[in-house]
Amino acid sequence: MENQNGVSEPDQNGAATASKTLISMQNIWKTYQMGVEELHALRDVSFHVEKGEYLAIIGPSGSGKSTLMNLIGCLDSPSKGDYWINGNLVSEMTDDELARIRNKEIGFVFQTFNLLARATALHNVELPLIYAGMRAGERNEKAQAALASVELGDRVTHRPNELSGGQRQRVAIARALVNHPSILLADEPTGALDSKTSAEIMTLFEKLHSEGNTIIVVTHEHDVADRAHRIISIRDGQIEKDERIK
Amino acid sequence: MNFSETLKLALLAIWAHKLRSFLTLIGMIIGVMAFMVVFSLLQGFNAYIDEKVAGIGSNSFTIMRFNFIDYSNTDKLAEAQRRNKELTFEDIDYLRSRMQVIEKMGAKAGGNQRDIKVGTVIMENVKIDGAEPVIGVIENINTRDGRYFTDAENNNSVRVAFIGADVADKLFPRGDAVGQEIDISGIPYRVIGVQVAKGTIFGMPQDSFVQLPIKTFGANFGGFRGSRFLYFIGTAKSDNLFKDAVEEARTLMRIRRKLTVDEQDTFAIFTPDAIAGLRDSLFGTTFIVILAVPAIALLVGAIVIMNIMLVSVTERTKEIGIRKSLGARQSDILKQFLYEAATLSAIGGLIGLILAELIGVIISSLFIPTKIPWYAALVSIGVSAVVGVLAGLFPAWKAARLDPIEALRAE
Ligand SMILES: Nc1ncnc2c1ncn2[C@@H]1O[C@H](COP(=O)(O)OP(=O)(O)OP(=O)(O)O)[C@@H](O)[C@H]1O
Numbered sequence: 057m058e059n060q061n062g063v064s065e066p067d068q069n070g071a072a073t074a075s076k077t078l079i080s081m082q083n084i085w086k087t088y089q090m091g092v093e094e095l096h097a098l099r100d101v102s103f104h105v106e107k108g109e110y111l112a113i114i115g116p117s118g119s120g121k122s123t124l125m126n127l128i129g130c131l132d133s134p135s136k137g138d139y140w141i142n143g144n145l146v147s148e149m150t151d152d153e154l155a156r157i158r159n160k161e162i163g164f165v166f167q168t169f170n171l172l173a174r175a176t177a178l179h180n181v182e183l184p185l186i187y188a189g190m191r192a193g194e195r196n197e198k199a200q201a202a203l204a205s206v207e208l209g210d211r212v213t214h215r216p217n218e219l220s221g222g223q224r225q226r227v228a229i230a231r232a233l234v235n236h237p238s239i240l241l242a243d244e245p246t247g248a249l250d251s252k253t254s255a256e257i258m259t260l261f262e263k264l265h266s267e268g269n270t271i272i273v274v275t276h277e278h279d280v281a282d283r284a285h286r287i288i289s290i291r292d293g294q295i296e297k298d299e300r301i302k
Numbered sequence: 303m304n305f306s307e308t309l310k311l312a313l314l315a316i317w318a319h320k321l322r323s324f325l326t327l328i329g330m331i332i333g334v335m336a337f338m339v340v341f342s343l344l345q346g347f348n349a350y351i352d353e354k355v356a357g358i359g360s361n362s363f364t365i366m367r368f369n370f371i372d373y374s375n376t377d378k379l380a381e382a383q384r385r386n387k388e389l390t391f392e393d394i395d396y397l398r399s400r401m402q403v404i405e406k407m408g409a410k411a412g413g414n415q416r417d418i419k420v421g422t423v424i425m426e427n428v429k430i431d432g433a434e435p436v437i438g439v440i441e442n443i444n445t446r447d448g449r450y451f452t453d454a455e456n457n458n459s460v461r462v463a464f465i466g467a468d469v470a471d472k473l474f475p476r477g478d479a480v481g482q483e484i485d486i487s488g489i490p491y492r493v494i495g496v497q498v499a500k501g502t503i504f505g506m507p508q509d510s511f512v513q514l515p516i517k518t519f520g521a522n523f524g525g526f527r528g529s530r531f532l533y534f535i536g537t538a539k540s541d542n543l544f545k546d547a548v549e550e551a552r553t554l555m556r557i558r559r560k561l562t563v564d565e566q567d568t569f570a571i572f573t574p575d576a577i578a579g580l581r582d583s584l585f586g587t588t589f590i591v592i593l594a595v596p597a598i599a600l601l602v603g604a605i606v607i608m609n610i611m612l613v614s615v616t617e618r619t620k621e622i623g624i625r626k627s628l629g630a631r632q633s634d635i636l637k638q639f640l641y642e643a644a645t646l647s648a649i650g651g652l653i654g655l656i657l658a659e660l661i662g663v664i665i666s667s668l669f670i671p672t673k674i675p676w677y678a679a680l681v682s683i684g685v686s687a688v689v690g691v692l693a694g695l696f697p698a699w700k701a702a703r704l705d706p707i708e709a710l711r712a713e
């Protein structure tokens with residue numbers, strides 16, 4: 057199961073898996089120039105994710121997990137290497153195509169939530185639908201439902217600073233799910249939640265997964281990682297382990 | 303995102319930063335207000351000169367004893383007094399008996415101020431003048447009550463009076479002026495008509511006057527000397543004969559006064575053209591200068607908006623990052639900031655326009671009637687929105703171009 061060198065796998069499986077491959081990273085580097093020194097947040101990372109996979113990424117703080125998630129989510133671009141999503145080379149996509157992918161294909165739960173401070177929970181959740189061009193009535197309904205599904209139906213008019221940390225996290229999750237993305241990217245989605253809510257969120261993720269969605273979750277909690285079907289361990293910007301557990 | 307969606311977003315953002323929005327607006331408000339007030343003043347002033355000074359009807363000319371330049375100093379005036387004889391009724395009769403293209407010609411005299419009494423009520427310093435009945439037609443005088451003079455009343459120096467609306471309202475508050483008597487310097491006159499109210503011009507009430515048949519005026523106020531000099535007003539048979547009519551008046555006057563070719567006129571003829579020309583020479587260049595000042599204010603308003611929008615982009619970098627991470631395209635962000643800038647300055651323009659309108663009302667009641675033409679109002683709203691778009695363009699472009707991850711990292 058262990059796979060240090062992710063490149064070999066698709067080469068062996070060839071065209072058979074190409075149609076199912078959702079994410080394909082080939083020799084990805086992310087380098088930050090810190091003065092004269094170069095800081096490699098990711099070094100030569102290669103792996104593939106098939107449609108419908110449930111993947112957990114674990115690793116110590118500062119190992120490059122969030123950096124990797126930002127790349128997968130098309131928010132950042134690699135310093136070196138190629139990233140294909142759905143068979144398209146991301147570096148060749150136009151800005152509008154990227155925006156469409158972020159809007160329709162990807163639901164991102166950020167480690168720091170990234171909610172609009174001045175907007176209500178409802179408006180925050182509506183945002184992806186606004187950019188999808190949905191009409192106000194339908195949008196409102198969907199956002200209400202998404203908030204209800206994370207048990208915040210009674211907090212729709214609250215602003216982020218009027219919500220607890222766990223509630224903010226749940227707003228972020230509702231926002232990531234509201235547009236039914238095919239890939240859910242969650243960076244420490246249960247970091248601010250108690251074990252009960254945590255379990256509920258994980259159940260929600262499992263339900264999404266069973267509906268055929270692809271889920272990638274960064275976590276340092278073992279019981280969260282254990283729910284996944286595959287775990288990638290990162291250390292110092294490199295993939296240390298890539299194991300399938302289910 | 304569609305138009306209304308983006309507009310709503312812009313309004314929300316403006317509302318969310320109330321104080322900042324207000325401060326931004328001030329620049330625009332002052333700019334538009336200053337521009338509109340000055341513009342309406344100039345408009346009003348032009349209209350004032352066109353209608354009132356030259357006016358009495360835009361198609362009439364006036365023959366007087368002295369010209370403008372004769373008043374420029376005492377020497378000139380003394381010389382003019384020797385050279386230019388007073389105008390007389392014989393003069394106007396001469397003109398009337400020979401005129402071809404002049405349609406009507408009437409004499410007026412005036413300029414006295416007297417107190418008017420009705421019972422115990424006294425109205426002080428009311429302008430008294432005299433006019434021939436034909437003046438009612440020439441000046442297109444509108445009566446509110448009663449009528450204007452008849453020839454019979456003038457020829458027989460009947461003591462009747464045609465009065466301004468203020469005089470009527472002050473002395474006869476019950477509105478029954480016609481038929482009543484007023485007392486001027488101990489002599490009673492019967493009111494036969496009241497003019498439609500005209501308001502004020504340059505703070506001068508236009509409705510505080512008493513007009514008498516010119517012969518009545520001459521008989522009771524000591525002839526047509528000094529400030530009670532005679533002057534004539536004429537009209538042409540048609541608009542395109544106006545120049546000919548003026549020329550005819552000049553020629554007839556010169557013949558009557560037996561002037562040789564190289565002698566100058568011993569009278570003066572004023573036409574609306576001449577007065578408008580005088581106005582243009584006075585205001586032509588100043589017009590541009592006067593408008594340039596508020597235009598600069600408008601420009602400053604635009605720079606303020608650009609500044610605030612730049613600050614706003616910097617301040618909201620994180621917001622832009624979040625929006626982009628959720629699928630906002632560059633064009634969505636661009637529109638968001640452009641709409642915000644345009645809406646902000648259009649609101650500023652609108653408030654400025656409303657204030658200008660209010661100031662205009664005050665100016666109108668104190669000095670001259672001002673008027674903001676509808677096209678100027680539209681233009682000023684449009685200009686402020688365009689200024690807003692231009693001022694917002696650079697900040698909006700900056701915002702749209704932000705890298706999503708860089709923007710998200712901003713605090
Ligand atoms: N914009 C940046 N400029 C310079 N260095 C950065 C930048 N972003 C991240 N790094 C560095 O890259 C490395 C990986 O950061 P990253 O945020 O991916 O870590 P992480 O695995 O998500 O950690 P944590 O579990 O604490 O969230 C860190 O050493 C970090 O300091």
Ligand SMILES: [Mg+2]
Nearest residue numbers: 121122167243
């Ligand atoms: Mg992280």
